[in-house]
Amino acid sequence: MGYRILETEDVPAYLRERGHWDDIDDIHVREVSDGNVNRVFLASDTAGNRSVAVKQALPWVRVAGPSWPLSPDRADAEARAYEQLAKVAPDKIPAIHGYDADNYALVMEDLSDLGVLRTVLNEGGSYGPHTSARIGELVAQLSFATSDFGMPSAERKALIAASVNPELCKITEDVVLSEPYIEHEHNHWHPGLDDLAAEFRADTRLRTEVADLRHTFMTSAQSLLHGDLHTGSIMVGERDGAHVVRVFDPEFSFVGPIGFDLGLYWANALVSEERARALGTLTDHGDQLRLSWEAFEAEFRRLWPARVDTFFDDAYLDRFLRRVWTESVGFAGTEIIRRIIGFAHLTDLTTLPDPVPASRRALVLGRELIVRRERLTSPQDIRALV
Ligand SMILES: Nc1ncnc2c1ncn2[C@@H]1O[C@H](COP(=O)(O)OP(=O)(O)OP(=O)(O)O)[C@@H](O)[C@H]1O
Ligand SMILES: [Mg+2]
Known part of the structure; x- marks a missing residue:
């Protein structure tokens, strides 16, 4: 049929x-x-x-x-x-x-007994103690298993071939990784951000850095990604007295750079923090980037001894994780920016009584994450920037 x-x-x-x-x-x-x-x-x-x-x-x-x-x-x-x-x-x-x-x-x-994380946060809820740790673990588990560390070379080639997702990747390449930095009919923003939107379009250094991240997105086949790991793709709640976290909607999945998944989550966490700051409801927002990174790194290191190709030694693991960190920081910056001056915006900011101050803070943070990513080497560095 x-x-x-x-x-x-x-x-x-x-x-x-x-x-x-x-x-x-x-x-x-x-x-x-x-x-x-x-x-x-x-x-x-x-x-x-x-x-x-x-x-x-x-x-x-x-x-x-x-x-x-x-x-x-x-x-x-x-x-x-x-x-x-x-x-x-x-x-x-x-x-x-x-x-x-x-x-x-x-x-x-049916997950309808749980709540979408973005909605929970917008209504004043907190992340709770486990959400970001579970997300970091999930990214490590998926990425290790589908990388050249977790899978024999030939099997990996077959996975890469089977997992191409051209139309959805093109959406990301356009709406996340180029349109916000050029004149485009998709773009829109609050009039209170006119100056920053114009500044970003004229910023050639920013544009080159975004081009670098865009090319990484297009060419770095590190592992299978979720591809759209924002707070609207996560449900949280209680079941039998336990805190549960469920990730859904991986339709953008393809074999790409691990930092894209972490970066999307971080961007959404940082934007939720700006909302809470604007409303005076800050709780645990500022811990989430660190918690998810620590859980990701710990889980990836835990899995490392089981790698299928031991030519990759422990020193290479350190280098690999540093690179993932840096790319995550950059992708986080692009996700923040596109959600404020690009096509699809976030209710975290649009439903604020005055979205402008929080949006301005987030935009400037996004730019710094992109252009300074090589020098931001730890979660503490990012806290200092925020
Ligand atoms: N398994 C599920 N159980 C209960 N509700 C669900 C489930 N999957 C999705 N939903 C509900 O449907 C909504 C849309 O689901 P989903 O995000 O998968 O669709 P989508 O059309 O791909 O969305 P997007 O535009 O964000 O890509 C979710 O926000 C949630 O409210
Ligand atoms: Mg979807």
Whole structure:
């Protein structure tokens, strides 16, 4: 059967066809798509004993409709990423019940008892003690396993070939890693930032540094990435008295530089900090970059003795991790900037009574992270800058 676009009323029969559910008369479905790109449905039974989430990629961007075509192959990328993540970090992703490649639809664990981290933070919540550590560990587990340290060379080449994600990579290359630094119709910003937006476009040194990061993004095939690891791709909450963290939406996944995943998370943490500072609600925001880096580094070092290629020695590990750190700092800067003067902005800032002071602080921080990344060698250096 060909590609069918599911509507809410199609989901019960679809779940039965796919073998996920027998009694379709007792399935209640609601659409919860709040992202820009895909459709997400939650299905549950009356008694509330069973529920699943169904995510389907349409052949276009959901909020734009057919006027913005986008290949549904991104769902294959998402399924591939979950397949790798399930091997090394099953406790940090939703359980995947099945992927239907014909319909670009993924059936997975319903996470609606948890909250999206960005929403939790915007409502004044804190990160809690474990969130950033889990994120750092997940990045280490995924990146080690899918790097030339975790996988034999030939298997890695096959992974790289299978994981190309050209359309979504191009979106990142454009909206994150070039458009904010040129005149482009996608760009927009608060009028209170006119001077900084113009300054950034005229800053040739900044532009060359962004070009360097962009080229790293395009060419550095270090490991499989999540590819879109912002606070809107993370759910947090309590289950049975334990704090749980789940990462979702890896549709931008491809084999790229590890620092892109860490950097995106850091940028979003730093922006959440500027929001909290503006509102006088700062709690643990300032610790998150350090906590995620420390967890990443500790987990990567823990896995290192199991590497498949021991020509890479311990001194090389130090050098490798230093390079990942530096690139993460740079990518964090690009993510901050594009979220303020580029195409897609963050509710962390847009919902502030006056977004300008926090946005200005974040923009300047973003630029410093990019141009000074070689000299910022530790989380303490970044705290000093903030
Ligand atoms: N497994 C799940 N359980 C419960 N809710 C979910 C699940 N997956 C997604 N959602 C809900 O649907 C929303 C959109 O999901 P997701 O981010 O995967 O879609 P997207 O269209 O790729 O979004 P984006 O535009 O951010 O890329 C989430 O913010 C969340 O509220
Ligand atoms: Mg998405």
